[in-house]
Amino acid sequence: MAQPIGRRSILRGALFGAGALAAGPVLAACSSGGSTSSADVSKASGTVTFGSNAAVPEPKGAYEKLFAQAKQATGISVKPNWVDHNTFQQQISSYLQSNPDDVFNWFAGERMQYFADQGLVSDVGQVWDKIGGSYTAAMKAQSKGKDGKYYLVPFDYYPWAVFYSKSLWKQKGYTAPTTWAQYIALAKKMKADGLIPIAFTDKDGWPAMGTFDYLNMRINGFDFHINLMRNGDKWNTPQVKQVFDTWRELLPYYSPGALGLTWQEGAQQLLTQKAGMMVIGLDQIGTIFTGSKADDLGFFAFPEIDSQYGQDAVEAPIDGFLVSKSPKNKAGAFKLLEYLGTATAQQFWLGSNPADIATANGVDTSKYTQPQADAVKLITGAKQLSQFMDRDTRPDFADPVLLPAIQKFLNSPGDAASIIKNIDAQAKTIFTG
Amino acid sequence: MTVVEGAVRGAPERDEGRGRRRRVRRLTGRDRVVLSLMAGIPTVLTVGLVWLPALASIVLSFSNWSGFGDFSSIQWIGTENYKNIFTIYPEFPPAIGHNLLWLAVFFCLPAPVGLFLAVQLDKQIKFSRVYQSILFMPVVLSLALIGFMTELIFSPTQGLLNNLTGHADHHVIDWIGNPSINIYAVLVMACWRQTGYVMILFLAGLKSVDASLKEAASLDGANGWQVFRHVTWPALRPINVVVLVVTVIESLRAFDIVYIINKGTNGLQLLSVLVTDNIIGEASRIGFGSALATILLVISLIFIVPYLISMFRRDRGE
Numbered sequence: 001m002a003q004p005i006g007r008r009s010i011l012r013g014a015l016f017g018a019g020a021l022a023a024g025p026v027l028a029a030c031s032s033g034g035s036t037s038s039a040d041v042s043k044a045s046g047t048v049t050f051g052s053n054a055a056v057p058e059p060k061g062a063y064e065k066l067f068a069q070a071k072q073a074t075g076i077s078v079k080p081n082w083v084d085h086n087t088f089q090q091q092i093s094s095y096l097q098s099n100p101d102d103v104f105n106w107f108a109g110e111r112m113q114y115f116a117d118q119g120l121v122s123d124v125g126q127v128w129d130k131i132g133g134s135y136t137a138a139m140k141a142q143s144k145g146k147d148g149k150y151y152l153v154p155f156d157y158y159p160w161a162v163f164y165s166k167s168l169w170k171q172k173g174y175t176a177p178t179t180w181a182q183y184i185a186l187a188k189k190m191k192a193d194g195l196i197p198i199a200f201t202d203k204d205g206w207p208a209m210g211t212f213d214y215l216n217m218r219i220n221g222f223d224f225h226i227n228l229m230r231n232g233d234k235w236n237t238p239q240v241k242q243v244f245d246t247w248r249e250l251l252p253y254y255s256p257g258a259l260g261l262t263w264q265e266g267a268q269q270l271l272t273q274k275a276g277m278m279v280i281g282l283d284q285i286g287t288i289f290t291g292s293k294a295d296d297l298g299f300f301a302f303p304e305i306d307s308q309y310g311q312d313a314v315e316a317p318i319d320g321f322l323v324s325k326s327p328k329n330k331a332g333a334f335k336l337l338e339y340l341g342t343a344t345a346q347q348f349w350l351g352s353n354p355a356d357i358a359t360a361n362g363v364d365t366s367k368y369t370q371p372q373a374d375a376v377k378l379i380t381g382a383k384q385l386s387q388f389m390d391r392d393t394r395p396d397f398a399d400p401v402l403l404p405a406i407q408k409f410l411n412s413p414g415d416a417a418s419i420i421k422n423i424d425a426q427a428k429t430i431f432t433g
Numbered sequence: 434m435t436v437v438e439g440a441v442r443g444a445p446e447r448d449e450g451r452g453r454r455r456r457v458r459r460l461t462g463r464d465r466v467v468l469s470l471m472a473g474i475p476t477v478l479t480v481g482l483v484w485l486p487a488l489a490s491i492v493l494s495f496s497n498w499s500g501f502g503d504f505s506s507i508q509w510i511g512t513e514n515y516k517n518i519f520t521i522y523p524e525f526p527p528a529i530g531h532n533l534l535w536l537a538v539f540f541c542l543p544a545p546v547g548l549f550l551a552v553q554l555d556k557q558i559k560f561s562r563v564y565q566s567i568l569f570m571p572v573v574l575s576l577a578l579i580g581f582m583t584e585l586i587f588s589p590t591q592g593l594l595n596n597l598t599g600h601a602d603h604h605v606i607d608w609i610g611n612p613s614i615n616i617y618a619v620l621v622m623a624c625w626r627q628t629g630y631v632m633i634l635f636l637a638g639l640k641s642v643d644a645s646l647k648e649a650a651s652l653d654g655a656n657g658w659q660v661f662r663h664v665t666w667p668a669l670r671p672i673n674v675v676v677l678v679v680t681v682i683e684s685l686r687a688f689d690i691v692y693i694i695n696k697g698t699n700g701l702q703l704l705s706v707l708v709t710d711n712i713i714g715e716a717s718r719i720g721f722g723s724a725l726a727t728i729l730l731v732i733s734l735i736f737i738v739p740y741l742i743s744m745f746r747r748d749r750g751e
Contacts, residue, residue, distance in 0.1 A: 092715050093500055114716060118501045203610055203695050256603075257589030259699055260610025265590060395715035396499070404524055407699040411612055425521040429513075430718070 044331035047077045051104035053088035062352035069348055074339050076332045096120040102327035108142040108318035109387035112152050116145035122323040123149045127334050131341035134360040138385050142318050152320045153337045154359035158282040159375050160210045160315035161299040168273045176300035183303040187253040190276040197253035199275035201266035205403040209389035211279050215243045217313040218305040222384040229393035232427035235420050244416035282375050286355025295370045314382035401426045494724035500717045514724035528702040531616055536684035543624045547631025555639040569633055571626040579622050580693025587618045612700025619690050631676055638672030681736045704729045
């Protein structure tokens with residue numbers, strides 16, 4: 001009888017208490033130094049605790065090797081605290097407010113800035129004084145908070161593009177389209193050939209966001225897209241309506257039952273050559289096309305829709321490391337980040353994790369797989385880099401509002417007008433709050 | 434000895450108040466400590482873990498708060514959250530609808546079917562224990578596990594059902610992604626579990642029905658249905674109340690299956706999921722989520738208060 005209330009108290013408990021359970025020793029809270037003072041990295045030693053969202057075997061193994069390497073190079077021991085990826089994301093706000101680890105995995109852009117704004121992470125400008133030389137201006141911009149200070153050390157990233165199986169395309173004689181008309185024509189041809197033209201899945205809710213981002217950047221340009229995401233004030237406009245109207249043209253070519261399929265099931269359709277193309281990230285699809293299949297994975301940039309914007313923007317989410325507000329071992333944390341910010345460290349890690357590419361310059365590209373080498377070409381050729389819908393906008397807007405709205409559109413494509421009107425109304429209450 | 438004397442002396446005087454007071458006074462110090470711990474610890478736990486959070490939720494439902502910073506960062510915005518939930522939150526109407534559907538289905542299917550199975554199993558048929566174990570098995574499984582099983586059975590391309598019926602490659606039936614049918618796929622699995630649960634409750638109740646009563650009724654010429662209707666059913670009354678309460682609880686706290694499948698979006702919205710989505714996460718809308726939680730609390734009370742009233746009335750009657 002008291003159960004519904006009981007659940008609520010559990011939620012509350014999770015809210016105020018879960019972080020304390022997730023984090024390391026409770027004593028940490030009292031031993032913090034001032035977070036604004038600079039750390040003397042030359043005297044750094046001891047152990048650095050590390051909150052990682054990479055609990056699954058593959059990235060975890062790569063990290064374990066990396067930490068062993070870091071110990072050799074810097075003398076710093078890393079004590080990782082492995083957490084499931086989604087759980088880590090869900091608990092991030094309570095985690096950062098309780099006793100977080102010294103260093104933790106997180107994402108660049110708005111998603112990092114949100115927590116920097118709350119004063120929950122350390123300024124790592126001191127690290128950038130050392131590593132700054134090996135990063136591009138675009139990469140630097142994605143590592144800064146709204147106050148212009150550095151909060152992130154980027155580590156790896158990957159592009160979103162339209163992926164396909166090279167051998168299937170060769171057999172069928174397809175060529176990569178660059179414009180919208182060619183893209184639709186190709187999809188039509190694939191359908192006639194008995195393929196699912198575009199493997200598309202959205203049971204998880206987020207994979208469709210990538211397609212929205214690309215359509216919006218191609219139709220309305222990068223600046224419109226980023227402003228829409230950051231300010232949330234132009235949703236009920238003809239421009240956004242245009243995005244959904246264009247999207248509707250693709251729906252007949254999508255996987256049947258798309259809303260009941262996970263991205264892995266979609267990637268399988270591509271791997272088994274049942275489907276012709278798929279809009280997804282290299283970080284995901286690269287874990288499906290492995291071993292001898294790795295070099296069969298080809299991709300092309302999302303096609304041009306308006307020549308004014310061409311194919312300028314590439315969606316390239318950057319993952320990296322942040323230092324919590326008051327780390328126990330600040331000097332050690334900074335020294336570790338200096339190491340992780342080098343091409344050497346990144347290359348070492350990518351050796352075991354070939355679905356991403358390094359963020360630092362100076363990596364030996366001859367060791368990259370073919371998709372990795374192509375990804376570098378695509379990203380370095382881009383005029384603008386976006387981060388992904390749920391990394392470019394407020395977290396309390398992306399998941400609770402946009403995710404179900406896009407699913408609703410996919411179910412009833414005719415309702416786009418009322419859907420964007422509703423997104424607009426909700427955005428107003430969230431962004432002004 | 435003295436305690437008993439006090440109680441005995443108090444009773445004939447029909448002065449319960451005085452009697453109780455006298456009894457308490459005669460408790461030893463240790464008794465008093467034990468008694469106050471026995472009453473105190475549950476009270477503290479209930480107040481601290483149930484009532485205070487519930488009240489805090491109600492208070493916070495009138496605020497806008499991200500959960501960051503101290504309490505001074507809370508903005509009080511009156512009934513704005515409730516207004517937004519009822520006007521511009523598209524997930525809310527389906528969530529209410531699905532919770533009520535869940536309740537209706539649980540009343541109409543697992544409850545009567547569970548009773549039917551219990552009555553059959555109670556008839557000392559052969560292999561009764563085997564059937565019992567089979568039917569009870571799903572209750573042992575967690576709802577999260579049943580969520581995974583739902584995916585294995587109903588997934589559009591890889592699921593058992595579509596592959597058996599030849600709907601996996603062409604004419605795919607999207608049991609999980611089509612928002613007009615996925616709730617029923619989930620309910621099939623939820624009912625499968627709930628039926629076993631209800632069955633075991635009824636079975637326990639049936640064991641306590643005096644067999645000689647049924648025998649006497651049979652000797653008087655009552656048929657199976659008449660025995661059930663006039664002897665068994667009235668004896669089951671206390672169990673019916675338990676089943677009723679369990680059904681309401683299980684419907685309102687439904688969460689795990691849908692959360693495992695698609696985080697409770699796209700046709701599988703439930704109030705419990707909306708509360709979680711808004712409160713737990715990267716950035717939380719604590720006020721908004723609390724308002725949703727308060728609505729869930731009110732709905733629970735609609736079912737619980739009449740039950741409590743009838744229970745108290747009966748106690749007083751006896």
